[in-house]
Amino acid sequence: MTTAAVPIDTVSIDVVMPTYNGAAYLGAQLSSLQHQTHMPRRVMICDDGSSDSTGLILRRWHKSWSAVDLVEADEPQQGATRRFHHLLTTVAGRGDLPDLLAFCDQDDEWFEDKLERAVAWHRQQDAAVPALYCSAAVLTDQRMVPVGQSPKWRREPAFRNALVENIALGCTIVLNRAALELLNREWPRGVIAHDWWAYLVVSGAGGQVYFDPEPSLNYRQHNRNAIGMAHSALGQLVGRIRRIATGQMPPLLAQARALADAYGDDLTPEARQQLDRFINVQKTTGNRLTALVAPVVRRQRLIDNLVLRLMLAFGTLR
Structure with a gap:
């Protein structure tokens, strides 16, 4: 079901990003957020107990860009899934909920129209129905040299797929307010990953899930987050x-x-x-x-x- 389009410049977006020892690439990622054609209202960042200069970089950005909002961790070194959950519940706990919420990793670089494209899809949806936008990504090495592309899924997203496979790459996800409110509860221990859980919950609750086959960012691969390349x-x-x-x-x-x-x-x-x-x-x-x-x-x-x-x-x- 669709509704009359909402003017694109009235759509507010908050970005949530956990960090952990991300000093090497954090500045480039924040710069890509700062140069979005649809600017985020807030960039909420929670550090997971970094031992490098991540904290110093975050404090500098907090001083130079008013959108940056540093969120204190409830407990350090809880991992990405728990940290994303903490950020999501922090956003939901404030009185001024955004229209959309975007997940962000610390070491990628977003294309300048990433948020604009997500907004364009979301504003055609019924705001009362949970909705999740995600996309493909350009895979790069640690120096941001392209080496391939994440899968372009051919079949439509569906709950029966979400039960056994995640097609929603977390750093590309943009949720609407209804999805944010749906996910705003305690997550049980069985959650495999924050992005998979979002895909599973939204699709199971009858929400809209859209996979955009066009990449929206450069996904920097390293030992902790490599996506397998296609083989025979x-x-x-x-x-x-x-x-x-x-x-x-x-x-x-x-x-x-x-x-x-x-x-x-x-x-x-x-x-x-x-x-x-x-x-x-x-x-x-x-x-x-x-x-x-x-x-x-x-x-x-x-x-x-x-x-x-x-x-x-x-x-x-x-």
């Missing part, structure tokens, strides 16, 4: 089977159970039915066989669906 189909299959055998697959069922506990009453009837089927998929041989013939979940790629079915058949989902 055989290579992908071998890699996925190896991850299954070594227990490196994310705990999908644990996250699904966490969703049922935290948001069971907020899901659409269809999503709740899909969630219950998925949670119980490995409990009996009959459930496994049914899932092989009529799967309740799906991933974006054919090869990933094959691996998923193998996991269901052998009962290795956790």
Whole structure:
């Protein structure tokens, strides 16, 4: 459902960014935020206990750019997911909620029209319905030299996909106020990642999720955040089977159970039915066989669906 377009220059956006030992690239990222064609109202930053000069850089930016708002950490070194949650609840706890909320990493560089493009999509949506915008990204090395591109997902975002796969790259996510309010509650221990959780909750609650195939930023890759580049189909299959055998697959069922506990009453009837089927998929041989013939979940790629079915058949989902 769409509504009459809201004038683009009246849309307020807050940006939330956790930092941790990000001194090497933080200045370039903040500069890219400062040069957006649609300027953010606030850039709320929470440091996670850095031991380098990140704190000094943040204090300098706080003095030179009035939009920068430094948020004190509740507890240090809690990791990105908990830090994003802390920032989100801090924004929601203030009286002047933004129209939109953008997630931001400390070491990327945004294209100057990143926020403008997200606003253009959001202003065509019903503001009362939770909505999430995300996009592709240009993958770069540590020196910001392009080396590839994140996947251009072909299938539409959907809850049955969100149960087993995240297509919403966190640093590209822009939420509307309804989605912000939906996510503003305690997150259970089973959450795999903040971006995946946002995709899962918004899609399950009947919200709108849009994947923009055009990149909106340069995504700097390093050891902590590398996205795997595409290889041959055989290579992908071998890699996925190896991850299954070594227990490196994310705990999908644990996250699904966490969703049922935290948001069971907020899901659409269809999503709740899909969630219950998925949670119980490995409990009996009959459930496994049914899932092989009529799967309740799906991933974006054919090869990933094959691996998923193998996991269901052998009962290795956790």
